[in-house]
Every structure is written in C-alpha cells, then in structure tokens.
Amino acid sequence: MDSAAPVRFLKGHGTENDFVIIPDPDGTLDLPPAAVARLCDRHAGIGGDGLLRVVRSAAHPEARGMAAEAEWFMDYRNADGSVAEMCGNGVRVFARYLERAGLAAAGDLAVATRAGVRRVHLAKDGDVTVHMGAARLPAGPEPSVTVAAAGREWPARNVNMGNPHAVAFVDDLAHAGDLLTAPAVTPSGAYPEGANVEFAVDRGPRHVALRVHERGSGETRSCGTGACAVMVAAARRDGADPAAEGVPVTYTVDVPGGRLVITEHPDGGVEMTGPAVIVAEGTVELGRLIAPSGDDRSNG
DSSP, X not given: OOXXXXXXXXXXXXXXXXXXXXXXXXXXXXXXXXXXXXXXXXXXXXXXXXXXXXXXXXXSXXXXXXXXXXXXEEEEXXXXXXXXXXXXXXXXXXXXXXXXTTSSOSEEEEEEEXXXXXXEEEOTTSOEEEEEEEOBOOSSSOOOEEEEETTEEEEEEEXXXXXXXEEEEOXXXXXXXXXXXXXXXXXXXXXXXXXXXXXXXXXXXXXXXXXXXXXXXEEESOOXXXXXXXXXXXXXXXXXXXXXXXSOEEEEEEETTEEEXXXXXXXXEEEXXXXXXXXXXXXXEHHHHTSOGGGSOOOO
C-alpha cells in the first residue's frame, strides 16, 4: 500500500484501556513495529495503549486455521510495536468496532486472536462479555515467583490467560510506585517472554482492585486479561475453586479506568463483562507520521 495514501483509523477504549483501530480487512497494510509505536505515541501520533488491526481471518497467515470459526482476526500489537497474544479489553473494543461498522450485530460472535478463538456477546445495554478461555496455572506446587517495585518485594502467583501474568497482593496500591518501568520478576525463567504484572488489593468480599504494568505498554488504566488473572488468583487465595465445587464464582474487579465483572465457571471458562466505546475516527498518512522526527520538529 502507498504510505502516502490516507489510512482510516478509529480510537476506542474499554475501561480507559485505549486503542488505535486500523481496519484492514484484506490484510494489505504493512504495519512494521516502528509504525505501530508511532501511531500509539501520545505526543507524536494518535495515542493508545495498543493497536487493533481488523483483518479477515482468511487473509492473515496466523489466523487462516481459525477462519471457519471466526471471520475476523484481532491482530493486536503493544504500544511499542511488539506482537501480543491476547488483550481482553481489546477484544471488547474490537467487537464494538465490528458492530459499529455493520460487520456484526448485537448478540453472539467469534473473534480470532493469537491465543485462539474468543466468544463474545454484545449486549443491547452496551456491555460486552468475552469468554476468555480457562486460566492456566502451573502444574504441581505453586512455584516461587517474586515481583519487586519501588524498593518493595512481594510473592506473586503465575496465571496465564493466553498471555502471562504475575499477580501480587499488596496492602496499598501506592506501594507499587509510579510503574514507569517494568517491575522486576524473579526468577526470570518463569516468564521467558516477559510478563504483565498486577498489584491487587481487597475492597470487600469478592471485590478487588488493581494496578497493572503491561508488557510492552507500561502502566495502563485497565487490563482485561490482567483483571481475569487477578480474579483467579484471588479466588484460589480465598479457597474458591469452581472446578472442585461445581458452582461459578464471580468477583468485581476495579481498575483505574472503571469496573469489570469476572466469572469463573466449573468448566474452567472465565468470562469478563464490561463497557467498550468508540470515541473518534479519521484518517492518517502513515508516511508522514513515521517520517524522521527532525522533519517535523519545531522549537517552542
């Protein structure tokens, strides 16, 4: 595609976890990491915690095997341009875009992701529910994982929601510091691809709140998979295991950008419900956006 040609974009968020949305149904757009990073730059680009490229599954080599189940593939990138497996808030915003574009209607649909097909329900009241799949916990005894930030250290639970998470329960969310840099996670071998790190506190019975440093994006206002990971970690800490007890467990999870409701079912499936909003749309010339910074810099 001609880099000087205008490219359509939208901007959306789910509990203030915000994304640049690039419709590319036929998979013809070249989006190298540098272009994604510039698009997500809050000063020199559009700004976002990540980028959602909307591609037909049949048109993307990583998604063709899922095309029979899900027409659309969420090609998700972190704000630094790196590829990520999954983003729970991103799936809700992705589904909201499909509805807005007339590509999906209220009700049930399927979205292909690098973590597999995710089932989504677009409710008429505006909320979106995503079937996030089952949490994967390490087999055998809980391994010793530690996270450190702002001169403090805590034990953490390893929870995988299609992407890796380290969940630490703390006395005060402020103890995590400014989270401008990634918290240290040890041992490093526990997360060979890096990890999203959640700090969680209790707000009441089956009610928790969190802050998160997302791998490749920094601290964000919300993280859907992180909220699910915290819910599962809190349930196990509290002695709740739907698979063993045969009844679902629901937690309210507050994030800086709003509130999510997370339910774990006896079959292991985790559902996340929350809002998703499209707030803007326009066009951008990628060639101009990723021109050398010296070409468009002025004093002032």
